[in-house]
Amino acid sequence: MIISLIGWKGGISKTTSAICLATLLARQGKTLLIDSDPNRSASLWARKGKLPFTTCTDNEAARELMSGGYQHTVIDTPARPGPDDVVAIARGADLLILPTTPDPLALSALVQLTQELPEGANYRCLVTISPPSPQTDGAEAIQALKRHGLPVFERAIRRRKEYIHAANEGRTVRGIAWHDWEAVWRELNDGKVG
Structure with missing residues (x-):
């Protein structure tokens, strides 16, 4: 499976x-994360070698893909892609994940980004950085997207805060923060996506 993450806005x-x-896909098979974002944040996170998957830059991707035997690929795309890039990214992925803050x-x-996607693109929006309860920003954003x-x-x-600790230590996310990702994983595996 090839999953690309795409967004027009930074900080999402x-x-x-x-x-x-x-990390979730690595549970099922050998996984490659391609860091195409010029900030190289994924590469910096992975530098300590504690993640359960391989990370490379877009410049290294062809060689890595040819030699790696990967079952899954995740692509962290550059922010603010142009219309032609949006179409190419969509055509090159099995699934697009479009993160957004609420x-x-x-x-x-x-x-606006979804209006640039080619017809038939397989995508799902993902609300991120949502304030914890009792605030309802995340649920309200989900309902707005559904509307x-x-x-x-x-x-x-x-x-x-766990995300900050995980990035600083170069490891996967743990604890309460990971429960949200387990829920997303169940949605992926329940056939709601893909």
């Missing part, structure tokens, strides 16, 4: 989502 947790999805500007950018007729994961990824 695209790289963190790529790391977590690659704020109105990010949601608006996401809706726009967009496919969206039922679980918002809540904001937790």
Whole structure:
């Protein structure tokens, strides 16, 4: 399976989502995360070698794919791709994940991005960096995306300090933060996506 994460806005947790999805896919088979974002945040996170998958840059991807025997690939794409790039990214993936924070500007950018997707693109929106309860920003964002007729994961990824610790230590996310990703994984495996 090839999953690409795409977004027009920075700070939407695209790289963190790529790391977590690659971790989930690595449970099923050998997984490669391709870091195409110029910031190289995924490569920096992976530098300590504690992740259960291989990470490479887009410049290294062809060689790695030819020699690696990977069952799954996750691509962390550059922010703000042009219309032609959006179409190419969509055509090159089995599934697109479109992360967004629950704020109105990010949601608006996401809706605009979906209008650039080619017809028949397989994608799901993912609300990230959602304030924990009792705040309802994440649930409200999910409902707003549904009102726009967009496919969206039922679980918002809540904001937790654990993500900062995991990135600093170069490891996977643990604890309460990981429960959100387990819920996303169940949606993927229940056939709701893909």
